[in-house]
Amino acid sequence: MDVNKTIKILIVDDFATMRKVIRNLLKQGGFENVAEAEDGAAAFKILKSQPVDFVISDWNMPNMSGLELLKAVRADEELKEMPFLMVTAEALKDNIVAAVKAGVSNYIVKPFTAEVLNEKIEKIVKSMAA
Amino acid sequence: MDYTELRREIDEMASSFLFLEKKEIEIPLAGQFLNQLEDVTKRAGTLGAAEVKRLAGALSQLLEKVILEGVDTEKGYGLFERGIVLLQAVADGYCNAGRYDGSVDGFMGELASCMGTPLEAEPSGAQTAAPAAEASPGAEAAGKDRVQDESLLKDFITEGLEYIGEIELNILNLEQEPDNKDYINAIFRPFHSVKGVASFLNLDGIRTLAHDLETLLDKARNEALAVTPELIDLILDGSDTLKAMIGQLRDDQEGREATELIDTSDIVRRIKLAEQGADLPKEPKKLGTILVEEGVINEDELQGALERSQAPPSRKLGQTLISEGMASPKDVTRALRKQAQQVTDSNTIRVDIKKLDDLIDMVGELVITQSMIRQSETLKSLGDRKIVRDISLLESITSELQRSSTVLRMIPIKQTFQRMSRLVRDLSKNSGKLVNVVTVGEDTEIDRNMVDEIYNPLVHMIRNAVDHGMEMPEDRIKAGKPERGTIKLRAFHRGGNIVLEIADDGRGLNREKICQKAIKNGLISPTDALTDQEVNRLILLPGFSTAEKITDVSGRGVGMDVVKQAVEKLRGKMDIQSTEGAGTTFVTSFPLTMAIIDGMIVKVGSERYILPTVAIRQLIRPDRAAYNCIVGEAETINVMGRLLPLVRLHTLFDIEPVNRNPWEATLVVMEGEKRSKCLLVDEILGKEEVVIKNLGESLKRIKGVSGGAILGDGNVGLILDPEGLFEMAETN
Numbered sequence: 001m002d003v004n005k006t007i008k009i010l011i012v013d014d015f016a017t018m019r020k021v022i023r024n025l026l027k028q029g030g031f032e033n034v035a036e037a038e039d040g041a042a043a044f045k046i047l048k049s050q051p052v053d054f055v056i057s058d059w060n061m062p063n064m065s066g067l068e069l070l071k072a073v074r075a076d077e078e079l080k081e082m083p084f085l086m087v088t089a090e091a092l093k094d095n096i097v098a099a100v101k102a103g104v105s106n107y108i109v110k111p112f113t114a115e116v117l118n119e120k121i122e123k124i125v126k127s128m129a130a
Numbered sequence: 131m132d133y134t135e136l137r138r139e140i141d142e143m144a145s146s147f148l149f150l151e152k153k154e155i156e157i158p159l160a161g162q163f164l165n166q167l168e169d170v171t172k173r174a175g176t177l178g179a180a181e182v183k184r185l186a187g188a189l190s191q192l193l194e195k196v197i198l199e200g201v202d203t204e205k206g207y208g209l210f211e212r213g214i215v216l217l218q219a220v221a222d223g224y225c226n227a228g229r230y231d232g233s234v235d236g237f238m239g240e241l242a243s244c245m246g247t248p249l250e251a252e253p254s255g256a257q258t259a260a261p262a263a264e265a266s267p268g269a270e271a272a273g274k275d276r277v278q279d280e281s282l283l284k285d286f287i288t289e290g291l292e293y294i295g296e297i298e299l300n301i302l303n304l305e306q307e308p309d310n311k312d313y314i315n316a317i318f319r320p321f322h323s324v325k326g327v328a329s330f331l332n333l334d335g336i337r338t339l340a341h342d343l344e345t346l347l348d349k350a351r352n353e354a355l356a357v358t359p360e361l362i363d364l365i366l367d368g369s370d371t372l373k374a375m376i377g378q379l380r381d382d383q384e385g386r387e388a389t390e391l392i393d394t395s396d397i398v399r400r401i402k403l404a405e406q407g408a409d410l411p412k413e414p415k416k417l418g419t420i421l422v423e424e425g426v427i428n429e430d431e432l433q434g435a436l437e438r439s440q441a442p443p444s445r446k447l448g449q450t451l452i453s454e455g456m457a458s459p460k461d462v463t464r465a466l467r468k469q470a471q472q473v474t475d476s477n478t479i480r481v482d483i484k485k486l487d488d489l490i491d492m493v494g495e496l497v498i499t500q501s502m503i504r505q506s507e508t509l510k511s512l513g514d515r516k517i518v519r520d521i522s523l524l525e526s527i528t529s530e531l532q533r534s535s536t537v538l539r540m541i542p543i544k545q546t547f548q549r550m551s552r553l554v555r556d557l558s559k560n561s562g563k564l565v566n567v568v569t570v571g572e573d574t575e576i577d578r579n580m581v582d583e584i585y586n587p588l589v590h591m592i593r594n595a596v597d598h599g600m601e602m603p604e605d606r607i608k609a610g611k612p613e614r615g616t617i618k619l620r621a622f623h624r625g626g627n628i629v630l631e632i633a634d635d636g637r638g639l640n641r642e643k644i645c646q647k648a649i650k651n652g653l654i655s656p657t658d659a660l661t662d663q664e665v666n667r668l669i670l671l672p673g674f675s676t677a678e679k680i681t682d683v684s685g686r687g688v689g690m691d692v693v694k695q696a697v698e699k700l701r702g703k704m705d706i707q708s709t710e711g712a713g714t715t716f717v718t719s720f721p722l723t724m725a726i727i728d729g730m731i732v733k734v735g736s737e738r739y740i741l742p743t744v745a746i747r748q749l750i751r752p753d754r755a756a757y758n759c760i761v762g763e764a765e766t767i768n769v770m771g772r773l774l775p776l777v778r779l780h781t782l783f784d785i786e787p788v789n790r791n792p793w794e795a796t797l798v799v800m801e802g803e804k805r806s807k808c809l810l811v812d813e814i815l816g817k818e819e820v821v822i823k824n825l826g827e828s829l830k831r832i833k834g835v836s837g838g839a840i841l842g843d844g845n846v847g848l849i850l851d852p853e854g855l856f857e858m859a860e861t862n
Contacts, residue, residue, distance in 0.1 A: 015323035111329035
C-alpha cells in the first residue's frame, strides 16, 4: 500500500529556516501539502480550525513546547488520533521517553535525510491504517 | 491485600503484546506499555510486592532501550515477552498465596547482560542513538541537498544572527536573576535551533560550538552548574564566536574576501573546563590516578605500590613504580607533565568570601596584639637590642600581612564597567540608537562585596540613560549634535567614597514635563518654586515613575525611586545633574565599606578621631584676621580668599577642647560632596592606613561616624564621615 502523498502535514518549529529544511525534505519525498506553525500554541489553533492529517513538531519551542502540544492534542477529543512525529536534537533518553509516554506516534533525530523522514511518515500512516 | 487489579493490568499488557508486530517497534504501543509498567510498579510498591516492582521497573528500562534503538528490536521484544510471562507468574503467586516462591534473579541477570552489551558502551548512556543517527545520514544528506542549500543557507544566516542577538538580550536579564529558569531556557533555545539547522547544512564548526554551549546551559538549567558572572561571560564569548562564524558564512556567500578561519579551540576548551567545574574537583589528579587512566597500571597495582612506597624507606610513588618495573620512566614523566599541566590550567582559585573576611579579621587581631607587644613597658625596660630588633621585624611583617590581606578583597571596577559597556551596546543596538561608551577610572578599586551590591542600581541607570536620555540618530542630527551619542562612565575616590558617574549627552531632563507630571501625581503643587536641582531630584521620588516608562528594553517599569532606594540601602548617595538638550549625569557615591582608607589621626581634648585623608584639602592655622564671626550667623574662616564655615568638632561631640580659638588650634579644610568646611581640632597626630571596621547593627546609623578602626597602638578610633559632620553642623 502506498502512502497518500496529498495528506496535509503541519510543521511546527520556532526557527523558520528549520521549517524550510523540513519542507524541502518532505518535498523530496513527494509531500507538498504543507502548513507551518511557529510554536505549539499556534499549531494547536491551526489544528482546531483546519483539517490537518499529520503533525511534525520540534521539541523545544517558546510559548508551548512540542511535548505540551502533544499532550494537548492527545487530550483533545477531536484530535487525539492525530499522527504526531516529534523532532528532537539528540536521542536524549528523558525527552524521548516522556514523548513516548505522552503518546507520540514516533520520533526522529536531527539531522535526518528525506529517506528517513519518509520512512517514519509511512510507518506511522500505515500503522494507523492497520 | 488485593492483587486483582495488579493482575488484571499485567494480563492486559500480555494480551496486547500478543498482537504486536515483533520485528519493528510500534512507538504508540510502547508508550502504552511504559505507562502501564509505571502504573504496575507504583501499585506493586504500595502492595509490597517487591519482585513485581523490581521486574516491572527492569522491563520498562528494557523497553526504553528498545525505543531508543539501544537494543535490537527483535531481541528486546523476545526478552520483553518472557518478562511479561514471568510477571504474570509472579503476580499469580502474590494473588494466590500473597508471595512468590520462585526467583526472578536469573531473568534479571539475562536482562542486565542484554542491556549492558556493546550498545551500552556509549559513556553517557543518555545519547545512545545519537552518534549513529548523526554520522551517516548527515553525510548522505550532503550531496543530495546541495542545491537547496544555497537559499537555506541565506535564511539560516539571517535568522541565526537574529536569534543570537536575542541571546545577548536575555543574558542581561539572566545576569540580574540568575535563578530564573525562563531566562536560561530563552538562551538555550536559540543555540538549540541554530545547532539543529547547522546539522542539516553540514556546518560542523557551528553545530559543535552551539552544541557545547547548549550542553553548558542545560547543566545550568538542571542546577549542575551555578550561573556565575564567569559563566555568563563565557556564554557571551561563545555567542560572539558563533556570530562571527555565521558572519563569515555571510561574507562567503556574498563573495567577499574570505577572512581568516575562526579559531574555536580556545572557547571550546573554556566551555569544557567550565562544564567540568561542576562535577570534578579542582585539585589536580594524583599521579597514580593519571597512570591508571592511561592504562599503564591497574587499580590493584597502584594500591600495592602506594603501600610499598609509604613503608620505610619511604619513596615517591613514581620511584617505586620505576624501580619495580611496573612503569617506564617515560610513562611516569609523561604523567607528571600532565599533572603539572592541570595545575597551570588553574592559576587562580576561587575562595569563599566568608573565609577572606575571617582572615582579614584575624589579621586585624594580630595587628592589635603586635602593637600591644611593641608598647609593652616591661619589654621596653629590658633594653635588650635583639628584642627591639625582633619586634620591629614582627611589626613590618604584620603590616605587610595586613596590607596584602586587605587588598585581597579589593578589585578594580573595570569588570563592572566592561559589563556596563556591553549593556549599553546591546541596548542601543536594540533601540536603533547609536551610542559610544567612554570609561574613566577603570582601575579605581572597590570592595568585592560592594561590586555585587552596586550592580543592579547601575544597570537601571544605564538603561535609563539609553532608553530615555539618548535620542534617535536623526533627532540628534536635527539638534546639531553628533549622530553618535556618548555615555561616559567615570569612577574615582572622593571623600572616602567611591563615586560612580554615568553621564550621557542626550536630551537632558525636561523641566516643564517633569513639573507637569509631578503636579499631576500630586508630588508638588503648581505654586511651588523649585530650583533646577530640586526639579531634577523629583524623578527620584517614589510615585513619579509610571507604567508609561516600560519599554521592551527596560522590561520592568522600575522607576528611579527604586534605584535611589537601592543606593541608599548601601549608605550611598545619589544625585542628578542635567542640562536640557545637553545631557544628564547620574552621580552615585558609595562608601568603601570594609576597605582600607588613608586616615589622618586628629586629637580633640582627650579623644582621637580618624579623618579620611581623601576628604582633606588643607591643614591650616589661620591668622586671627581670617576669622569672622557675625552674631547670629555661622563662624567663617577666610581660606585663601574663600569664606568657609567653621565647624567645631568639640561642639559636635561635646568634648572639652584644649584650644577654642581657631588661631591657636588646627583647622582641617574638608571637602564634602558639594561644599567645603573647616574643621576645628586640637592637633594632628599623624597619618595612618586603617582598616574600616563596621560598628555593628546598633551603631550603624550614627551621624558623622562611618566606622571604627584599630589604630597602631591597638586602641580603637572612630572614623568620621565629613558629609555627616557637615549635616550635623548645619542642623545645629
